[in-house]
Amino acid sequence: MAKPGKDLARQGALRLLQGVREGLSLSDQSGGLKRLLPADQARAGRLAAETLRHMDRADEVLQQYVNRKPSPQVLDVLRLATVELLELGGAAHGVVDAAVNLTRAQGKKGQAAAGMVNAVLRKVSQHQGWAQITPQELPDWLRDAVTDAYGEEATLAIEAAHQAGAPLDLTLKSAGQVPGADPLPTGSLRISGPVQVSALPGFGQGEWWVQDAAAALPARLLDPQPGENIVDLCAAPGGKTLQLAAAGAQVTAVDISQARMGRVADNLARCQLQADLVVADALDWRPKVTPDAILLDAPCSATGTIRRHPDLPYLRDGSGIPALVKLQAQMIDHALALLPPGGRMVYAVCSLLPEEGEAQISAALSRHPGLSVDRPDLPGQEPGWITAEGGLRLRPDYWSARGGMDGFYMARLRKPA
Numbered sequence: 001m002a003k004p005g006k007d008l009a010r011q012g013a014l015r016l017l018q019g020v021r022e023g024l025s026l027s028d029q030s031g032g033l034k035r036l037l038p039a040d041q042a043r044a045g046r047l048a049a050e051t052l053r054h055m056d057r058a059d060e061v062l063q064q065y066v067n068r069k070p071s072p073q074v075l076d077v078l079r080l081a082t083v084e085l086l087e088l089g090g091a092a093h094g095v096v097d098a099a100v101n102l103t104r105a106q107g108k109k110g111q112a113a114a115g116m117v118n119a120v121l122r123k124v125s126q127h128q129g130w131a132q133i134t135p136q137e138l139p140d141w142l143r144d145a146v147t148d149a150y151g152e153e154a155t156l157a158i159e160a161a162h163q164a165g166a167p168l169d170l171t172l173k174s175a176g177q178v179p180g181a182d183p184l185p186t187g188s189l190r191i192s193g194p195v196q197v198s199a200l201p202g203f204g205q206g207e208w209w210v211q212d213a214a215a216a217l218p219a220r221l222l223d224p225q226p227g228e229n230i231v232d233l234c235a236a237p238g239g240k241t242l243q244l245a246a247a248g249a250q251v252t253a254v255d256i257s258q259a260r261m262g263r264v265a266d267n268l269a270r271c272q273l274q275a276d277l278v279v280a281d282a283l284d285w286r287p288k289v290t291p292d293a294i295l296l297d298a299p300c301s302a303t304g305t306i307r308r309h310p311d312l313p314y315l316r317d318g319s320g321i322p323a324l325v326k327l328q329a330q331m332i333d334h335a336l337a338l339l340p341p342g343g344r345m346v347y348a349v350c351s352l353l354p355e356e357g358e359a360q361i362s363a364a365l366s367r368h369p370g371l372s373v374d375r376p377d378l379p380g381q382e383p384g385w386i387t388a389e390g391g392l393r394l395r396p397d398y399w400s401a402r403g404g405m406d407g408f409y410m411a412r413l414r415k416p417a
């Protein structure tokens with residue numbers, strides 16, 4: 001029987017790992033842990049995420065001690081315990097006992113495997129050389145594309161950044177501070193180490209929201225002005241809508257997903273900000289009033305967010321990318337048609353893939369004579385971020401000493417006057 005606290009969290013982590021094996025993302029599964037206390041839910045999520053971040057490294061250790069391939073469920077227990085022992089510094093006695101109990105709880109097959117789990121993990125707890133095992137590689141479909149784009153050295157640095165995970169970044173509604181948070185050069189705040197977001201000062205008052213430092217830049221690049229009429233064309237869950245509304249713009253937030261739009265409404269309410277919310281397919285939707293500017297944070301492969309979503313490499317195989325690239329191009333063309341002459345639009349994707357970023361903008365420039373890219377000039381921007389066609393390329397291995405950033409691409413397009 002699992003004990004309350006840590007063991008319930010471990011049980012929850014195993015359920016999450018099984019869900020990922022079955023094709024469910026960690027965030028899709030959050031409802032499945034509702035019966036756990038919030039602290040145990042958070043711990044289960046952290047344990048599962050760390051296990052996914054170090055899975056190949058754990059397997060490299062385990063294959064030295066395991067003779068016969070265990071069942072997927074027992075392998076999950078072994079991987080989780082290995083990561084707890086070697087990465088998270090868990091005490092051998094507690095981790096091994098818990099792993100044995102969790103194995104026994106798996107019925108007859110578990111009872112039979114418990115002795116093996118005990119013996120293997122005792123050896124794992126003595127294992128030397130964990131720190132020397134290189135970070136786990138991206139899956140081939142993504143590694144090849146990333147290496148083509150940035151080279152082998154950068155790919156290794158990106159993989160190291162994925163292993164390191166992500167700190168907590170906040171965007172402030174207006175100038176200020178959050179105790180314990182460090183200001184970043186681009187204007188976001190950063191908190192390193194685990195924290196309970198809802199317990200941080202200012203959460204209840206809606207003084208800030210969680211948003212990666214890179215994800216905060218597209219709305220800044222759009223440079224929203226008070227009173228401007230701005231459309232956020234793919235808005236949910238609303239981080240960028242909040243930024244535009246906080247700048248004083250009249251925002252219309254469009255998203256195809258009713259459920260995700262509910263999160264935009266919740267976020268606006270918490271931060272006491274206003275926007276018109278429209279659930280619609282952006283490709284069919286036309287505003288009643290011509291907007292001054294558009295933010296198009298297009299659906300994409302999300303390959304820039306693996307630090308935060310270590311389940312992504314296990315859930316995707318790259319087969320959906322051509323359809324996304326086609327949709328992004330259609331969205332760019334539709335958004336440009338909604339703009340007045342001289343109007344501006346920021347195109348952004350949280351992707352590492354140039355076909356969703358740099359190439360998408362180069363293709364738009366060839367399709368639309370007279371269309372131009374405004375040269376970016378943001379506070380904290382670094383020269384190496386600017387791309388040949390005038391966009392900004394951000395990568396997880398940038399700002400490595402500060403804790404990295406999500407991978408993103410963005411460009412501000414200007415329609416001919």
Ligand SMILES: C[S@@+](CC[C@H](N)C(=O)[O-])C[C@H]1O[C@@H](n2cnc3c(N)ncnc32)[C@H](O)[C@@H]1O
Nearest residue numbers: 234235236237238239240255256257281282297
């Ligand atoms: C990258 S997310 C947007 C993130 C958001 N801008 C933010 O900062 O929180 C992309 C969004 O596009 C929405 N989406 C996908 N296809 C769409 C379509 N055809 N029309 C409108 N929204 C769409 C998805 O529901 C998703 O919420």
